[in-house]
Amino acid sequence: MQPSVGPFVVDTRRAQRNVGHPEPFQVAGSLEVEGDPGVMPDPETPVVVVGTLQSLSDGSIVVRADAKGAWVGQCRRCLRQLSEPLDVQLNEVFEAEPEEGETYQLGDHSIDLEQAVRDNFILDMPLLALCAQDCEGICAVCGADRNDALCHCAAEQTDPRWDALNDLDFS
Ligand SMILES: [Zn+2]
Ligand SMILES: [Zn+2]
Structure with a gap:
């Protein structure tokens, strides 16, 4: 050994x-x-x-x-x-x-x-x-450490194409 x-x-x-x-x-x-x-x-x-x-x-x-x-x-x-x-x-x-x-x-x-x-x-x-x-992790969009400061990416993330749909009147 x-x-x-x-x-x-x-x-x-x-x-x-x-x-x-x-x-x-x-x-x-x-x-x-x-x-x-x-x-x-x-x-x-x-x-x-x-x-x-x-x-x-x-x-x-x-x-x-x-x-x-x-x-x-x-x-x-x-x-x-x-x-x-x-x-x-x-x-x-x-x-x-x-x-x-x-x-x-x-x-x-x-x-x-x-x-x-x-x-x-x-x-x-x-x-x-x-x-x-x-x-809170890191924002996947802007890379900010969300423990330090909350970014506003989530709020801005809506796809503009949906805006057109929102404008349609289905009635
Ligand atoms: Zn952490
Ligand atoms: Zn962000």
Whole structure:
């Protein structure tokens, strides 16, 4: 097995010598970002993970930790840049033969929390970023940010061809 490197790798030897005893740890680093640039973990904000790891008698390791970071994104309607803090609780099991989507890979003497942190962050981030639930968005006609000033495009958008119809007298 490849020796693990990366900011979220935690040495598990101490916990493995003291089975059943929660060992405190702290790691920090930036998350490599992949996926949707509309909403993603903020690569500029270091993620800090503080918690304990506990070795169980079956050889697996339980991690209970608090991970703090931030997400960045762009409002879907007005395209404003957004950034919000993220604070998630990790409660994860690491084992030699992990179950896909359930547990994570345990190395010989270490675990890498990066994937677990990313998975939990993604669950906690909004699917679609909005600066506010009632964001007015950008006017499709004139491009004005309607949160700043209401333009009058809607009022002026009537098609002049309909005016002729309005003038017809059907009686
Ligand atoms: Zn907005
Ligand atoms: Zn407009």
